[in-house]
Amino acid sequence: xxxxxFSAIPARVETYLRELFWQRxxxxxxxxxxxxxxxxxxxxxxxxxxxxxNPTQGTQLLRDLFIGLPLDEPQDVPFVELDNGRSAHLHxxxxxxxxxxxxxxxxxxxxxxxxxxxxxxxxxxxxxxxxKAIGQLKQIRxxxxxxxxxxxxxxxxxxxxxxxLSHEFRTPLTSIFGYLQLIDRRAxxxxxxxEALHAVRRNATYLFTxxxxxxxxxxxxxxxxxxNPTPVDLTALARDLEAMFRPLAEEKGLxxxxxxxxxxxxxxxxxxxxxxxxxxxxxxxxxxxxxxGEVSAELIWRGQTFSADITDTGIGIAxxxxxxxxxxxxxxxxxxxxxxxxGLSIVKxxxxxxxxxxxxxxxxxxxxxxxxxxxxxKERIGTHAAVALAPRFWLQGRNxxxxxxxxxxANLLQALLGDLGFRVRVVPDAQSAVLEAMAGRPxxxxxxVELSGLSGNAAVYKLxxxxxxxxxVTLSATATSEAREAALRAGADHYLTKPLNVEQFVHVIQxxxxxxxxxxxxxxxxx
Amino acid sequence: xxxxxxxxxxxxxxxxxxxxxxxxxVRSTFSEKYLTTVGVKVDSKEIxxxxxxxxxxxxxxxxxxxxxxxxxxxxxxxxxxxxxxADGTRERSLHSALNxxxxxxSLLPDAVVVVAVNKIDLVEQWEVAPTALxxxxxxxxxxxxxxxxxxxxEAAFAEIATRLAA
Numbered sequence: 001x002x003x004x005x006f007s008a009i010p011a012r013v014e015t016y017l018r019e020l021f022w023q024r025x026x027x028x029x030x031x032x033x034x035x036x037x038x039x040x041x042x043x044x045x046x047x048x049x050x051x052x053x054n055p056t057q058g059t060q061l062l063r064d065l066f067i068g069l070p071l072d073e074p075q076d077v078p079f080v081e082l083d084n085g086r087s088a089h090l091h092x093x094x095x096x097x098x099x100x101x102x103x104x105x106x107x108x109x110x111x112x113x114x115x116x117x118x119x120x121x122x123x124x125x126x127x128x129x130x131x132k133a134i135g136q137l138k139q140i141r142x143x144x145x146x147x148x149x150x151x152x153x154x155x156x157x158x159x160x161x162x163x164x165l166s167h168e169f170r171t172p173l174t175s176i177f178g179y180l181q182l183i184d185r186r187a188x189x190x191x192x193x194x195e196a197l198h199a200v201r202r203n204a205t206y207l208f209t210x211x212x213x214x215x216x217x218x219x220x221x222x223x224x225x226x227x228n229p230t231p232v233d234l235t236a237l238a239r240d241l242e243a244m245f246r247p248l249a250e251e252k253g254l255x256x257x258x259x260x261x262x263x264x265x266x267x268x269x270x271x272x273x274x275x276x277x278x279x280x281x282x283x284x285x286x287x288x289x290x291x292x293g294e295v296s297a298e299l300i301w302r303g304q305t306f307s308a309d310i311t312d313t314g315i316g317i318a319x320x321x322x323x324x325x326x327x328x329x330x331x332x333x334x335x336x337x338x339x340x341x342x343g344l345s346i347v348k349x350x351x352x353x354x355x356x357x358x359x360x361x362x363x364x365x366x367x368x369x370x371x372x373x374x375x376x377x378k379e380r381i382g383t384h385a386a387v388a389l390a391p392r393f394w395l396q397g398r399n400x401x402x403x404x405x406x407x408x409x410a411n412l413l414q415a416l417l418g419d420l421g422f423r424v425r426v427v428p429d430a431q432s433a434v435l436e437a438m439a440g441r442p443x444x445x446x447x448x449v450e451l452s453g454l455s456g457n458a459a460v461y462k463l464x465x466x467x468x469x470x471x472x473v474t475l476s477a478t479a480t481s482e483a484r485e486a487a488l489r490a491g492a493d494h495y496l497t498k499p500l501n502v503e504q505f506v507h508v509i510q511x512x513x514x515x516x517x518x519x520x521x522x523x524x525x526x527x
Numbered sequence: 528x529x530x531x532x533x534x535x536x537x538x539x540x541x542x543x544x545x546x547x548x549x550x551x552x553v554r555s556t557f558s559e560k561y562l563t564t565v566g567v568k569v570d571s572k573e574i575x576x577x578x579x580x581x582x583x584x585x586x587x588x589x590x591x592x593x594x595x596x597x598x599x600x601x602x603x604x605x606x607x608x609x610x611x612x613a614d615g616t617r618e619r620s621l622h623s624a625l626n627x628x629x630x631x632x633s634l635l636p637d638a639v640v641v642v643a644v645n646k647i648d649l650v651e652q653w654e655v656a657p658t659a660l661x662x663x664x665x666x667x668x669x670x671x672x673x674x675x676x677x678x679x680x681e682a683a684f685a686e687i688a689t690r691l692a693a
Contacts, residue, residue, distance in 0.1 A: 064571055064585040067534045068605020077601060079566020087566060110565045117590070118563045121541045125561075128617060454678055458650040462671055464657030466664070486651035 049084030229377030255294035263302040281343040282310040290314030304376040313367040401442040403433035430459035449476035464491030471512040530583035539612035540623040541591030544645040547674035593623040608639040618654035
């Protein structure tokens with residue numbers, strides 16, 4: 001195929017082509033001298049928004065377009081959007097000391113490109129949004145997992161509550177036992193009263209065991225239960241067991257005996273509550289499941305090990321139930337047994353916690369013998385120190401910058417912080433907070449998230465992105481984990497929600513102020 | 528006294544808000560609708576500088592790209608300044624902006640460069656971490672901007688004008 005020879009084109013076709021070119025391309029030629037003075041103009045100026053009667057104003061854009069470019073070289077600037085919104089290809093054509101600017105219409109081509117480009121960009125943005133949404137779904141999943149963990153924590157709290165309540169039972173029950181003994185001694189000649197007293201004692205003992213078991217059950221949520229070893233008066237322990245179970249055993253016509261051998265001069269140190277729990281459960285079972293014969297407890301302190309043999313002539317445990325007898329809520333252990341089925345499972349767990357051993361022998365119809373051996377606790381554990389709140393004098397003279405546009409809240413915060421010993425300065429907007437924080441370096445910046453104008457989060461971000469290292473506490477009315485994460489991601493150290501929990505507020509502010517005091521080596525890096 | 532005119536090019540990935548920043552700066556307007564730019568749109572605005580002659584910024588709003596092609600290079604010729612624009616909600620757009628800067632350096636080794644990380648009004652959705660900007664500020668002036676609210680927009684352009692006048 002040969003190139004088109006224009007000289008061979010018939011005149012009619014040439015005319016047609018010229019008309020086509022003018023219609024589609026709307027050429028506009030502006031001729032300038034070297035100083036951008038317009039010398040001549042040819043073509044459809046109005047098409048490009050240039051007023052032919054005052055073309056100088058319209059050509060200002062052209063001057064701007066060629067800023068920084070040499071006017072003695074051809075220039076080609078495609079797809080320029082002009083003031084009237086039309087798109088044109090611009091060409092600068094040098095001509096000696098002068099030059100021409102040629103405008104060719106690019107509207108149709110620009111529109112076609114725009115549609116394609118818009119689709120492509122929107123698709124890409126949607127794809128990015130999709131990726132982000134998937135990421136957010138993953139976050140939601142991990143949030144659900146966190147919620148699950150929180151539920152478990154709530155479960156643990158519930159158990160702790162049970163534990164606390166059951167613990168509270170012990171004191172009044174101990175008192176009840178004491179007074180029962182007193183009354184028992186004085187009512188020897190009153191069979192009816194004695195009978196009633198025995199019933200009370202029996203049920204109180206049962207209640208006591210139940211409370212102890214509940215206490216242990218409440219602890220079961222804790223992965224690593226804490227022991228509280230203290231010196232134990234084993235003689236008193238033996239006496240208590242005697243006082244508690246002898247009447248119950250004698251009432252059933254059983255022989256009952258508690259013996260204690262102290263063969264070691266070392267002071268016995270154990271978690272006494274747990275130790276009592278073990279013995280109470282084993283003796284309670286022994287008395288309960290023995291109809292004839294005897295129940296005995298032989299307690300020995302020897303070789304830094306406390307051992308107890310609880311023996312009965314009761315109904316015994318079938319071989320088939322040997323493995324399940326220590327499982328919670330198991331009632332098949334003892335034939336015809338009653339009760340919650342927690343006792344032996346708790347005994348086993350407590351013994352393991354105390355690093356001891358638990359074994360038993362049993363024969364149906366002849367009785368059982370449980371043996372517990374618990375080694376001396378290696379270390380005494382004192383009271384668990386609660387995290388102490390910093391005394392207020394620590395805070396004297398520390399600075400807090402409060403940014404809140406709600407005057408009432410700002411006043412409340414000022415009063416609270418003033419009470420804690422802080423020097424407080426209040427600003428009403430985020431922009432001021434940024435400037436004040438950068439200039440004043442307060443110990444703590446307390447900023448509301450929902451500020452009008454620049455948000456609290458944006459202010460925090462701006463501070464952090466300028467290297468601000470001070471402690472920041474944000475305060476928000478939005479109590480969602482998403483809002484909290486957004487605030488922390490922007491750079492806040494703590495996130496508090498409204499309405500204000502004053503205790504939590506004080507705790508967080510004190511924490512922030514202390515941390516601020518500790519971490520002052522890195523000074524902000526102003527931009 | 529007529530202001531000295533200097534060419535400023537807006538550079539950044541598509542959808543970061545280059546056109547919106549120019550609209551906010553030049554016309555104080557903002558549109559929520561995204562409309563892609565084809566080619567280039569040229570605007571200008573005069574900035575008064577304290578104690579100096581005013582500066583006229585001729586702003587080239589160039590179609591968004593993550594890399595520079597021959598066409599973009601054509602648009603960049605003669606520019607004295609670059610406003611690199613990134614979208615804080617798209618971390619990748621910040622990488623694109625820095626990539627564009629590196630590519631443009633061969634053509635414009637001495638251009639004044641300022642970075643605008645846009646959409647600060649959506650800070651809760653930002654992917655760009657504050658620490659990333661701490662690093663960036665060591666080498667370039669950085670402004671968090673919002674074409675929607677106007678936050679930081681005037682300051683970013685004023686910074687360019689000031690540096691051009693220096």
